[in-house]
Amino acid sequence: MAKYTEWITEEGLLKIEGWARDGLTDKQIAENMGVAYSTFRDWIKRFPALSAPLKRGKEVIDRQVENALLKRALxxxxxxxxxxxxxxxxxxxxxxxxxxxxxxxxxxxxxxxxxxxxxxxKKETEVTGNLNVNNPFSDLSVEELRKLASRDG
Known part of the structure; x- marks a missing residue:
């Protein structure tokens, strides 16, 4: 099983950054590293040395995709x-x-x-003001309401 220390070398960090730049998902990068995805996620949280090149690599490809989308739009x-x-x-x-x-x-x-x-x-419309409801039974007690309900049934 691969160890964290194998990946904090200059070569290991360059590989991780390159894989991220190539557009690989975190799960694919974990597979390339020979570790479980859950282990990879744990390492990213615990060791900033691993998360920094991952972030740098993703920023490059994200910018390229943004630029391509903008070019296509225009x-x-x-x-x-x-x-x-x-x-x-x-x-x-x-x-x-x-x-x-x-x-x-x-x-x-x-x-x-x-x-x-x-x-x-989706457009949201704000409604202000009061909503008046005319309830003819609002002054009746629960007992009176039950009597009315049993009469109608």
């Missing part, structure tokens, strides 16, 4: 290059600038998460 241009095999090897025969239209689903997702008060689907 649309972008890219150059498509066509190459053909000639006597001189692969030769560029054509370059075309193409556009990817903004993606409304990405825009909605971004806005609902970044500006939830303005963009979420």
């Amino acid at each position: 649309g972008y241009e890219y150059v498509e290059t066509t190459k053909e095999l000639t006597d001189l090897g692969l030769t560029v025969t054509k370059q075309v600038t193409k556009q990817v239209a903004p993606d409304t689903t990405a825009q909605i997702f971004w806005l609902k998460n970044r500006k939830p008060h303005e963009w979420r689907d």
Whole structure:
């Protein structure tokens, strides 16, 4: 069974950070380390040396995904290059600038998460004032109510 001390080396911490940066889940990282997920979670709580590289690695991939989502939401241009095999090897025969239209689903997702008060689907309405209920039996005792109930039954 792997020990904590095997993972606080420079090499071990780099591996953990790299796995997090590659997008592996904590459970997958624990498997790569050869420890149970519950042990891994315990180590993360007890040993800051392990949690720091894990956090750093996740921040990198989270930023990349955020940037990709934003790029998709806004649309972008890219150059498509066509190459053909000639006597001189692969030769560029054509370059075309193409556009990817903004993606409304990405825009909605971004806005609902970044500006939830303005963009979420569920709207909350505050109601003020009093609600008056006319209850003709409010002054009756429990005994009087039971008599009425037995008469109606």
